[in-house]
């Protein structure tokens with residue numbers, strides 16, 4: 001798990017099962033496999049050959065309505081079959097009054113939210129019987145009522161629950177751009193001791209009607225290659241955190257497998273160079 005891995009999406013399942021490409025590990029969204037027996041069968045074949053990481057997109061740890069226990073039970077059943085090396089999800093909410101919203105929505109960073117999210121992370125870890133990693137979100141707006149920074153919130157969440165953290169370096173970069181903070185200072189303040197995994201994903205710049213001065217907003221599409229400034233931030237992140245399992249996420253406009261895997265090779269090359277002269281420690285893997 002020291003090498004980079006790739007997001008495994010449904011269009012690539014059959015090819016990966018048939019050709020066994022040279023990739024160290026894959027990450028899946030369990031929600032893709034809960035009602036798709038054929039895909040699940042292919043996944044089980046792939047899981048015999050590769051370490052698998054499970055990244056949930058439907059476990060809404062920020063929802064005031066509480067965790068959907070039925071969904072969590074279905075995810076746990078898949079996890080019990082897969083025995084993944086890592087299990088993670090987002091610091092966000094995506095359900096309200098039983099309805100699933102097709103977005104990962106932001107939270108205010110205050111004591112009340114910390115209490116709520118901590119309770120839910122405990123419930124998830126108890127149900128899954130393994131540590132859960134919580135990922136920093138991609139942000140477009142913030143809450144004026146927040147009383148702590150995102151980094152402080154994540155650090156306290158990890159301290160209270162024992163959860164690990166998944167640092168999405170692209171999210172740090174684009175949120176820094178959109179919210180007006182320095183992504184390097186964010187990484188420098190991030191609780192490095194809790195980091196178990198990194199993410200890299202593509203984003204696009206779009207004109208923003210809310211900023212008439214012509215400033216563009218960065219949208220987290222996971223639909224293109226990793227931007228050059230993010231590779232530089234990734235190198236800085238590795239020098240600070242040490243080696244960590246790194247995933248290339250690509251969820252929209254999914255390319256041929258080789259295009260995805262070339263980004264994986266690039267992540268390995270950037271990591272090798274960043275860590276060459278660094279007295280780094282291995283975070284996990």
Ligand SMILES: [Fe+2]
Nearest residue numbers: 135168199249
């Ligand atoms: Fe991510």
